[in-house]
Amino acid sequence: MPRKQHGMELLEEKKNKNRKYEPILERIPEWPVYQLSKNRKEFIELVTQHTLARIKELRPTRKQLIDELEATAYRELNRIKRNRWRVDPKDDTRFWGQVKNQLVELSGKSAETGSVEDALLEKIVQRYANEIAGNFKPNSYRFTREVVKFWFQRLLNGARVKKFGAFFRNQYTLRDKIHVVGKVKMLRSLAKKGTVVMVPTHFSNLDSILIGWVIHALGLPAFIYGAGLNLFNIKIFAYFMNSLGAYKVDRRKKNLPYLETLKMYSTQAIQQGAHSLFFPGGTRSRSGLIEKQLKLGLLSTAIEAQRNLFQQTTEGEVRRIFVVPVTLNYNFVLEAPDLIEDYLQVKGQDKYFPEQDKYGSVELIRFMFKFFTKGSNISVSIGPGLDVLGNYVDEEGNSLDPQGRIIDTRGYFVSNGSITDDKQRENEYTRMLSQRIVTEYHRINRVFASHVAAFVAFEMWQKKFDKLDLFSLLRLPEEDLELDYTEFRDTFKRVRKKIYELKEQRKVNHATHLKGKVDEVIKLGIENVGIFHLKRPLLKNKKGNIITKDLTVLYYYHNRLVGYDLEQYI
Amino acid sequence: MTLSSTSEKPVGVIGAGNFGTVIANILALNRKVLLYTRDAQAVARLQSERKNRGYDLHPQVEPTHNLHHLASSCDVLFPMVPSTHFREMMQQLSPYLQPYHILIHGTKGFDITLPPGQTLENVNSLSRQQVKTMSEVIKEESVVVRVGCLAGPNLAKELAQRQPGATVVASHFNEVIQIGKRLLRNDRFQVYENTDMVGVEIAGVLKNIIAIASGALSGLGYGENAKGLLISRGAVEMVYLGRALGGDLKAFLGVAGIGDLVTTCNSPMSRNFTVGYRLAKGEKLTDILADMTEVAEGVNTVRIAKKCADHYKVRALITDRLYKVLFEGMTVEEALEFLMRYPLNVDIDFL
Numbered sequence: 001m002p003r004k005q006h007g008m009e010l011l012e013e014k015k016n017k018n019r020k021y022e023p024i025l026e027r028i029p030e031w032p033v034y035q036l037s038k039n040r041k042e043f044i045e046l047v048t049q050h051t052l053a054r055i056k057e058l059r060p061t062r063k064q065l066i067d068e069l070e071a072t073a074y075r076e077l078n079r080i081k082r083n084r085w086r087v088d089p090k091d092d093t094r095f096w097g098q099v100k101n102q103l104v105e106l107s108g109k110s111a112e113t114g115s116v117e118d119a120l121l122e123k124i125v126q127r128y129a130n131e132i133a134g135n136f137k138p139n140s141y142r143f144t145r146e147v148v149k150f151w152f153q154r155l156l157n158g159a160r161v162k163k164f165g166a167f168f169r170n171q172y173t174l175r176d177k178i179h180v181v182g183k184v185k186m187l188r189s190l191a192k193k194g195t196v197v198m199v200p201t202h203f204s205n206l207d208s209i210l211i212g213w214v215i216h217a218l219g220l221p222a223f224i225y226g227a228g229l230n231l232f233n234i235k236i237f238a239y240f241m242n243s244l245g246a247y248k249v250d251r252r253k254k255n256l257p258y259l260e261t262l263k264m265y266s267t268q269a270i271q272q273g274a275h276s277l278f279f280p281g282g283t284r285s286r287s288g289l290i291e292k293q294l295k296l297g298l299l300s301t302a303i304e305a306q307r308n309l310f311q312q313t314t315e316g317e318v319r320r321i322f323v324v325p326v327t328l329n330y331n332f333v334l335e336a337p338d339l340i341e342d343y344l345q346v347k348g349q350d351k352y353f354p355e356q357d358k359y360g361s362v363e364l365i366r367f368m369f370k371f372f373t374k375g376s377n378i379s380v381s382i383g384p385g386l387d388v389l390g391n392y393v394d395e396e397g398n399s400l401d402p403q404g405r406i407i408d409t410r411g412y413f414v415s416n417g418s419i420t421d422d423k424q425r426e427n428e429y430t431r432m433l434s435q436r437i438v439t440e441y442h443r444i445n446r447v448f449a450s451h452v453a454a455f456v457a458f459e460m461w462q463k464k465f466d467k468l469d470l471f472s473l474l475r476l477p478e479e480d481l482e483l484d485y486t487e488f489r490d491t492f493k494r495v496r497k498k499i500y501e502l503k504e505q506r507k508v509n510h511a512t513h514l515k516g517k518v519d520e521v522i523k524l525g526i527e528n529v530g531i532f533h534l535k536r537p538l539l540k541n542k543k544g545n546i547i548t549k550d551l552t553v554l555y556y557y558h559n560r561l562v563g564y565d566l567e568q569y570i
Numbered sequence: 571m572t573l574s575s576t577s578e579k580p581v582g583v584i585g586a587g588n589f590g591t592v593i594a595n596i597l598a599l600n601r602k603v604l605l606y607t608r609d610a611q612a613v614a615r616l617q618s619e620r621k622n623r624g625y626d627l628h629p630q631v632e633p634t635h636n637l638h639h640l641a642s643s644c645d646v647l648f649p650m651v652p653s654t655h656f657r658e659m660m661q662q663l664s665p666y667l668q669p670y671h672i673l674i675h676g677t678k679g680f681d682i683t684l685p686p687g688q689t690l691e692n693v694n695s696l697s698r699q700q701v702k703t704m705s706e707v708i709k710e711e712s713v714v715v716r717v718g719c720l721a722g723p724n725l726a727k728e729l730a731q732r733q734p735g736a737t738v739v740a741s742h743f744n745e746v747i748q749i750g751k752r753l754l755r756n757d758r759f760q761v762y763e764n765t766d767m768v769g770v771e772i773a774g775v776l777k778n779i780i781a782i783a784s785g786a787l788s789g790l791g792y793g794e795n796a797k798g799l800l801i802s803r804g805a806v807e808m809v810y811l812g813r814a815l816g817g818d819l820k821a822f823l824g825v826a827g828i829g830d831l832v833t834t835c836n837s838p839m840s841r842n843f844t845v846g847y848r849l850a851k852g853e854k855l856t857d858i859l860a861d862m863t864e865v866a867e868g869v870n871t872v873r874i875a876k877k878c879a880d881h882y883k884v885r886a887l888i889t890d891r892l893y894k895v896l897f898e899g900m901t902v903e904e905a906l907e908f909l910m911r912y913p914l915n916v917d918i919d920f921l
């Protein structure tokens with residue numbers, strides 16, 4: 001196939017890896033996620049009962065339970081007053097008002113009323129379980145899948161092949177736009193052998209849809225999704241997410257009954273074999289940094305589910321759970337300017353910032369159109385499979401130690417010769433797993449020319465003004481910022497060479513386009529970094545030197561390469 | 571439940587040095603103990619004499635030379651081998667270890683991994699990439715994750731005489747701490763808990779530096795004022811270095827920090843103290859080391875800590891001067907003079 005060069009794309013990715021994959025389970029009724037939603041009612045009841053037992057374990061006395069319920073009602077009423085969303089149930093105020101009243105009545109009564117607070121707790125947990133539960137509908141899934149495929153294809157072909165009638169050709173497919181690299185074969189194999197828990201990095205609201213497409217394109221059955229409830233405020237997302245089988249994670253709710261219900265939902269679903277996906281960073285990376293700290297709540301459910309499976313499986317092989325880290329690599333993040341604003345505002349103080357989604361359906365469609373008609377590819381790196389302790393597994397799903405010996409993972413849960421339920425131990429395992437995932441993110445992170453360009457330029461400016469702290473630097477007028485091209489080019493080359501070395505040591509990965517002639521790679525990088533922002537983070541001026549129109553956004557893109565100790569080569 | 575298999579299974583001790591032997595005897599008060607020694611002939615000797623390094627072996631202690639037997643018989647193992655052999659020992663033991671094993675080590679030293687061609691002598695600076703604590707070595711070399719360490723003022727001789735003493739069992743796992751406590755504790759041996767395992771490990775290692783300095787002061791014939799000065803400034807230096815290496819302040823204030831430091835600095839019995847003492851008397855390091863039957867961990871620690879301090883840009887005056895005394899021919903008097911003249915005026919600035 002002739003390699004045509006269109007618009008901004010100077011260097012294209014190798015295409016050989018982007019082949020089509022056959023589904024590993026052809027019929028939707030066989031998919032675990034379908035089974036789960038078919039028996040939705042029973043499943044919610046199961047989650048509710050298990051959650052109740054767990055909360056009673058955590059709050060054993062009547063007083064502790066009532067205190068917890070009071071705190072919950074107080075927080076919920078507060079949330080309703082301060083931070084209401086479109087997706088919230090209409091009867092929220094009434095429901096929590098009633099809960100509060102019942103609690104007031106309770107406080108006057110003696111300890112004889114044991115069943116009242118239990119019933120109240122059950123009502124709350126049931127409500128939460130219903131809120132969280134996803135609703136996967138095969139017809140709607142199929143429909144969405146076809147619509148997405150059809151329109152993406154039309155857009156791509158119409159834009160790329162500039163001939164009349166190209167709109168209806170199929171020369172380009174989404175696979176040319178989105179490169180899936182890494183351990184695809186292994187992922188497919190593991191999804192057949194056991195249950196996959198996919199944990200991607202999170203930079204943009206579009207991640208959810210992108211990863212949904214990737215799962216389909218790799219021939220995997222639909223996953224259950226932990227998606228931020230805020231996404232459901234945006235109608236087009238709500239539609240996509242619902243049809244993909246998403247369950248809802250409401251980050252405003254930090255009360256114990258809610259968190260326990262959410263975790264139980266995830267644990268039970270994984271335990272029943274539903275492949276699962278959530279963003280362990282919790283929320284989009286505000287700074288543009290690859291996540292360093294992961295949220296441990298949902299991650300712990302993979303470990304708990306595995307221990308339950310070991311405990312409950314009396315005969316035959318125990319179903320294994322595999323954790324698969326994934327990084328999403330972009331040249332452009334739609335929300336970058338707002339994310340970095342948030343980040344800078346709260347830097348140094350660890351406070352909650354409300355989810356702001358300025359981008360409604362219209363903006364998203366407009367962006368999608370630009371994305372598919374102009375350059376800027378996306379790549380998705382599939383990491384190697386890990387067991388729930390973070391050990392690598394082989395394609396058969398065996399856990400391997402660093403020397404390549406097979407590990408009997410049951411032993412991690414064994415104390416005194418039998419499997420025990422030790423929360424503190426599993427918290428520690430969760431912490432260890434999260435560190436392993438972070439290491440793996442850095443390893444499979446696929447560096448683009450645009451990332452290097454942003455990193456080098458920002459660091460060079462930082463070095464030039466080394467007396468200034470970050471905030472003063474970002475306040476400099478953009479006119480004062482200009483980098484001599486030759487100097488930039490030399491530094492770029494130096495950093496690129498170091499990235500090659502890091503790749504040799506398996507500490508990072510890079511796109512094939514990074515290896516071209518340096519001037520062309522720089523050109524590609526500059527043209528693609530934050531390609532669709534109104535104010536471009538990097539440009540060349542008439543003299544051929546490097547300038548910026550938005551240093552703050554450049555800082556955001558630069559952060560992608562922080563954490564590799566590359567600063568010393570500037 | 572507490573009387574299930576772990577309580578009936580023996581516990582293992584790896585390394586039949588002074589400390590290993592004494593710990594085996596303490597454990598034997600509660601449980602049958604397998605004591606591993608890498609010297610095949612020693613097993614027969616220990617078996618027949620029932621004595622090791624001058625200590626009687628408790629009847630419940632059974633010597634062995636078989637790592638496989640050790641690992642399959644015991645769920646809980648206590649490695650007590652010098653840091654320079656630790657990784658090698660773990661590599662030999664690793665094939666027999668399972669994820670259910672619990673390892674609680676009592677080794678006070680660092681492990682160093684350098685690229686070919688570099689040695690501890692010629693490398694310029696060291697970072698945590700190259701410097702590992704023993705718990706990190708265990709995790710790197712085996713599938714064991716439930717790891718703990720023992721540290722504290724534990725002079726083998728006093729423990730053997732059943733004088734009152736205490737230790738810290740540190741681990742990230744509460745389970746490990748509780749098992750360690752249950753196995754070690756008796757009416758003469760108190761066991762404290764700490765969750766900052768790396769901090770406790772580092773404190774136990776760094777105090778050996780100050781112990782050498784204390785021996786040196788004593789060798790020069792100085793008294794208690796000088797020692798008080800050394801111990802307090804030494805503790806501050808340990809905090810600085812320890813933090814740079816990833817420990818938490820609290821570990822340094824506890825039994826494994828101050829407790830161990832005070833003991834070692836006052837103990838002419840300790841090997842590190844002896845090194846300092848004889849240096850101050852004008853002997854050469856090589857001659858001193860040639861006389862010793864067991865490793866003085868502190869000598870290597872000075873080298874490592876000095877190069878770490880250089881890398882992390884930590885001010886560590888005592889370590890730095892000791893390094894010059896040990897390896898660059900400075901006399902103890904010169905080092906002391908430098909320290910006394912140093913214009914340092916802040917007492918404590920880390921709290």
